[in-house]
Amino acid sequence: MNKNYREQISVLMDGELDDESLSILKDLSDNHEHRQIWCRYHLVGESLRGNLPSHVDLGLADRVSAAIKNEPNILAPKRTVTHFLKPVLGFAIAASVAVVAILGVRHTGTGPSITPTQSVAVHQPDITSPQLANLSTEQETQQVSPTYKMPANATARLNRYLVNYNEYRTNAGVQGMLPYVRIVADEGEE
């Protein structure tokens, strides 16, 4: 056998690959004599490291080979995402989810600066007296949210809106605003 070829096997088993040593991989697996060299070189390595098992069974690989002979050929799908891209891809997905979550929270108005519940609940006793209601609205709104000034007739308009919405909601099967509706409906009956 070509000495250079055996040297390629030596390089291959050390993982110091170049194009030449890669090219012998197929031949190495097909050729019985070359496989024996591969086996003996590895036995030398295990022996030097003191890793030889108590019983060396040279027929083991042949038995495995015979057992998988009748197994269907593996045709695994080719991987399209390389390993170094996976963390980047994961980060991009996580960042997208975070952005959507932040925008969603702002859009749905569940943050602490949104105050319709507080306004409506606090103003409830003042509805019967428009003047007091207007005064109270301004004071309470300033306490809850100093940057936002609610117009004088806003509470009455908001309550009417919620009553209308409640009627629409029951017809359209829309969920939501139940706490507001309960309060406003009670006020409407009064």
Add this chain to the structure above:
Amino acid sequence: MGNNVTDQQLVERVQRGDKKAFDLLVLKYQSRIVNLVSRFVRNPSDALDVTQEAFIKAYRAMPNFRGESAFYTWMYRIAVNTAKNFLAVQSRRPMEAEQDIEDFEQIGGENALKEYATPEHMLLRDEIQETVIKAIDGLPDDLRVAITLREVEGLSYEDIAVAMDCPIGTVRSRIFRAREAIDKLLKPLLDR
């Protein structure tokens, strides 16, 4: 580590349908896996059976191997699980010791009871070890140091070149010549 590159190439070949590439992985790792399994399964013959089963399971699972870990790490887990399963099955078979020897004789064919761990295998192990030590002792210093740094210390060619103050091509040649010298003594032993 460079070794993983070769494994990766072999794994990709197996995943493209090249069964013989899997043989090279078996030949490469059989000793380590037998040693590993032997820590769980004391009977040497059972350990060889479990090793064989572990490799077959690995082959079947090859489409699921995505290369996120080294092949050996993946194979290691399969071997340990196979060994543990074997022990679990053994512990649920209290009657086995009472089975008549005739039961085994009647099995026959492919399922016949085989004794892989024979005294000859144990003797072979000792002979290989002696032969390799003898061959290493007979090597010139530069070859002995090169093969030892590679096989025992696991250094790359580049690191060995630095350690031995020589070009990488010389390292490659020295390691190969050392292997050849050892193989010259080992081959007749294994061909017997």
